[in-house]
Amino acid sequence: MKGLDRNLPTWVNVGLLPLLNVVTALLISAVVFWLIDVNPLEAAEILLYGAFGYQEGIGFTLYYTTNFIFTGLAVAIAFHVGLFNIGGEGQAYIGGLGVGLLCLALDASVPGPVLLLLSTLAAALFGAAWAFIPGWLQAYRGSHIVITTIMFNFLASSLMVYLMVNVLREPGQMAPQSRALAETAWLPFMHDLFAAIGIEFERSPLNISLFLALLCAFGAWVFIWKTKWGYEIRTVGSNQQAAVYAGIKPARVMLLAMAISGALAGFVGVNEINGVQHRLLLDFHYGYGFAGIAVALMGRNHPIGIVLAALLFGALYQGGAELAFEMSNVNRDIVVVMQGLVILFCGALEFLYKPLIANMFKEKTA
Amino acid sequence: KPAVVYDKAGKFDKSFNEAVFRGAEKFKKDTGVEVKEVEPTNEAQVEQGLEKLARRGSSPIVAVGFSQANAVSSVSAKYPDVQFTLIDMVVDNPNVHSIVFKEHEGSFLVGALAAMKSATGKVGFIGGMDIPLIRKFGCGFEQGAKYENPKAEVFTNMIGSTGAAFNNPGKAAELAKSQFDSGADVIFAAAGSSGSGVYQAAKDVGKYAIGVDSNQNHLHPGTMLTSMVKRVDVAAYSNWMAAKDGKWEPGVEALGLAENGVDWALDEHNRSLVTKEMEEKVNQIKADIISGKIKVHDYMSDNSCKY
Amino acid sequence: MTSNALQLESISKRFGAVLANSDVSLSVEQGTIHGVIGENGAGKSTLMSILYGFYQADSGSIKVFGKEAKIHDSQDAIDVGIGMVHQHFMLVDTFTVLENITLGCEGSMLLSKGQAQAREALSKLSREYNLKVDPDALVGELPVGVQQRVEILKALYKGAKILILDEPTGVLTPQETDDLFKILLSLKEQGVTVLLITHKLKEIMHVTDNVSVMRQGKMVAHRHTAETNPEELAELMVGRKVVLQLEKPATDAGSKALTVSNLKVRDAQGIERVKGVSFEVAAGEIVGIAGVSGNGQTELMEALAGMVSPESGEIRYGDLLISADHKVCPSEMRKAGVAHVPEDRHRVGLVTSFSASENAILGYHRSSAWNSKGVLSSSTVGKHCAELMADFDVRPQDPTLKCANFSGGNQQKLILARELDQTPKVLLVGQPTRGVDIGAIEFIHQRLLDMRNRGGAILLVSVELDEILSLSDRIIVMCDGRVTGELAASEADECTLGLMMSSSRDINASEEKE
């Protein structure tokens, strides 16, 4: 296809093309809506209102955004070292397990701030461990990381169910979930924080782990582009032979990147367990890991882009829920379709419009 | 303004969510009143849905499934004027009506019937996801079979350990075939959508299967021995009706055989499979359970199936 | 006799800002060997790619055997009888010779039928042109020379009457080169027309009938080979008289900076590439390693640079010891004052997707000069890079520009600047002027000599004998992983070196059979 090789201005590559892709994904979603007898315009309106139209909606949107920032960053960091981590799903799950185990063990004895700090560390540690093994297998045994991380997603599921059903379940409780955590293990909700300074904000699951997510995004930016470790990660990701030449050990750097990637995904556990659910339960992680791939791709693996893409996905999730709530013939799976379309057009077909745009530029300059 | 919040399996789970859905449909048909439905996809949306409904003045709000207990307990506390009905779990708030079912009693009945029908003395149970609720079904079934035939052998299998186990008829069919191969000739499936695999397998080899939750006898007349019905639809329906008539009351309702909350299904589709003698015997057992002569152990009471 | 096999009329081709071919015309007589020469980037490969349908010319026409030909893809080229042997072989390593040759013209739907015929046709071709290959050998296991033969056979099998060879001798031993030329001559006898692209004037003089010279995308001259000489051709290529005389003041060889004893190295596939090599390099001395590429120089350099660890033997830089038991990482080497300019700059020496300034610290990125608490100061790095660029005249002088956008010569200068900036005690440098234009060659050579004159030790690996001869104080010849000769530069000439470079071939061949 002509034009795919042409160099285009940065604003086209990171601005115009992704925008066109999102628009295409949404247009095709509109067709799907139309297919199931839903007026796409009406749907769009409800979706937008649900996502940004009122405080609770915004709260939910940002709450989802928090998770997507974590998993999006996770995918991006691995991507920079040249690995495809599609195990964010499992790492988030196990990260939450870390939080849960720690809090269940210590919430009676350790004061709040320390407990929260420890449980954040536990999330990172558990998530990192779950990414480390596939990372190690890739770096030292050459097993395909895409396959192993998928397998580890399944394994995380089995492990969690085993623990929840047989070990951690609250006695007498029907649902496979642990006892509620003591309030010392709760992260402050945003609406409570606002209330404390006298602003009324509707209740939503949004809690201060959003700040952790933004901090992570900033940290990831510094780490990847401003530190020697990030430099090494990018070197390994771009050219392994050059990395060896530069005295970098690719296997170690890969492990480092995978561990960080897993830790970031593990933070989903902080948002979910410390922030929202306040107990350990099944499937709190569901879907965030896979969506993280799309978030990272759309964000061009750059933290700023990831935060924006995470916001888009957060809005899609919350707006989609609103849509399903308001329109009786819209079911919740439509959101999955939209998500698939966004991944398809923003990820796999990211160059769809490049030849076209490249041609337009040629005409202009010629 | 009646409403319902399904659990994460969705309203078409071929199981109790779907039963509630049927109750809602019937209610709509009978009264012409819309029932607002919410299908959450994750934990956060459960509470979001309940709260949104409560805020908009829906009442009573039926919350389906034990996993909504936490959400119901916190939302009901915040909206004391709204009536909540929780199915499959108990929440002790003044504006909550809790409905639980004695699935073990119904399972006991079909277990006994299975043992009567079995020529080999071997019967099977196939559960969906390995969670306490499903074990409760299995435990009741086993007791019933053993009650009828102390030498009966009961095979117990679970399809899987995640929610996906309720959507895996292929695996269910394999498990069923494996049990049939080992000599079982009646299998009770408590596995949501996966159950269809078991029923199909039974039909393919000409052996018997027992349906669950709703009356599934019609699926394969001739090989569906019976169904253990759990009257969630009735419970939900009568709940909305009660509210409509101003008779809604909080409290705990435990529906067993006595209350017609669980039962076994006998209709034209399985009439030919159940002899008069068997029918009488099952009904006798039913009466004995109701009268307390037969004690059915509830798995949930001590998390084990020792009886 | 004078009919033209190929006639190109005013071909032009532009890549963005680069006019790779500008109004190029060329006639090639049937049944001759026609040489095309020119500097790097002169546009030779582009022209050939147009002929073979890889690129479309922006304008111009092509006539093959007098008939206008529209060549849109390789299939069109094959159809009009053009065959091409590429610089990088287009072979499937996991296929047999026969499968490779028949790929694209298998004869029938079923392989078995077509291949039986192909086998026959092939043995006939082999006989006619004296091209011996085992049709059932796996291509990946064949030596390069034989692989090249497979490429030629492939083209002939497809009915090529015109054969294009793009820099075919770069990877061959002198022996293999001789064989190739014999083949080319016998092809000519059979009426095949050969277009030969090469940088080596000797080869042009040796086999071609006619020669065309390209410069900066233009065809600047055509000559009958018999009526020209290397000096004239060189001048035509560069556009001015070429004088490459270096001032090389005598220095006293200082203390030993590098000692290698009985070094053996295996490559990633586990094949022994360096088979027991010993030598020394003293401070203030340039030691050149001559040899055809692929004879273990790459692996030797990698081991010396700490990129792979030796199988056995020892490497000593002053106090720093490297051996199989004592592995040393390239970063430690850099700390010990050993700098390394790798021979393959694209794959090893640079991260082409990084900016120039990021590349300017590759390998030194942990240096405290621009690190504080793990954070790299981009302003310091940028300033550093700007200095390097100014010093080495890297153009364009823009530290933020992506490395891929620098020309090969400028990339090379950037690497040299980076490595020499650390005033290393020892410099390992491979192919320092490969793909670099004449002006830059002069500059680079001068810098290397400067380092030597300051008392640095340099180990130079190059396939260009001229470069070795003009720079080195001492020359070591490597062939098949062994040192086959060592002599002072003053005693060396191309002839003796060439002999040494191929000498141990036969001995090794018999050894390997044991």
Add this chain to the structure above:
Amino acid sequence: MIDTLILTLDATMRVSTPLIFAAFAGMFSERSGVVDISLEGKMLAAAFTAAAVAYLTNSAWLGLGAAIMVSVSLAMLHGVACVTFRGNQVVSGVAINILAAGLTMTLGLSWFKQGGQTPQLTDAARFSIIEFPGAEMMRDVPVIGGIYSEMLSGHNIFVYLAFLVVPFSWWLLFRTRFGLRLRAVGENPKAVDTAGISVHRMRYAALLCAGILCGFAGAYISSAQNAQFVRDMTAGQGFIALAALIFGKWRPLPVLGACLLFGFLDAVAVRLQGVEIPGLGKAPIQLIEALPYILTVVLLAGFFGKAVAPKAIGLPYVKER
């Protein structure tokens, strides 16, 4: 004991069938250099289509045909994304998987109003079991009878087809012009291009084969193994097939072996459930369920020999250097 083994092998045949179809689909695709993690999605979409169309037309064969068409369309979408537009092959695969999951549910719900399931298929709309002649009579003959009547006889047509796909694929890949070119494209696309063959066309052809085979796999799952479509009913088999493909080193016989191994494990796991393992007690279902995944990880960790992928796999072909 022997009987149990025969029955387990019988189950292995059934369980391996979709794996074989899918793994060979992956073989065509990946041998041509295109990574295909969308096997799962293609199977799922095909399963849905097969059940839906079979229900509506009351013909299993029409269902199969439609399933193949849908699966092929998804394969072509994959091609457009990563052959023509050089998109990332893994991402394209992920997108197709998610899209298939969402679309089957959305359309299923809106068309059949049964919670995304298709209605139960009648026998006519389903592929039925083929009994070999004399299978009933042979049943009581020890061992051979069991093997003949249980293991070999009494499967539906797909099971036999799957075992025919293996030699056929082998023949196609290694004995025909098409196969030679396809393998070459996966190893060195430039060599193919210079030989005057279109790399893109070969890759599309390979994806076409992959689409067709995934169509079979999906149709088998919903209209032969089962008698309806249920959400997410492929349950990760596409990924297991992919693992089998890698474990089998992209070669027909070893891949068949790997599929049978995974199928056998699954069949054994079904029979292992609830069985007391000496010293361990009853193995938790979660562990048994996780076994194939654990095994995959161990196998891929190269403890049983390292797999060498086709050289050009995952790389979009750029004609210009």
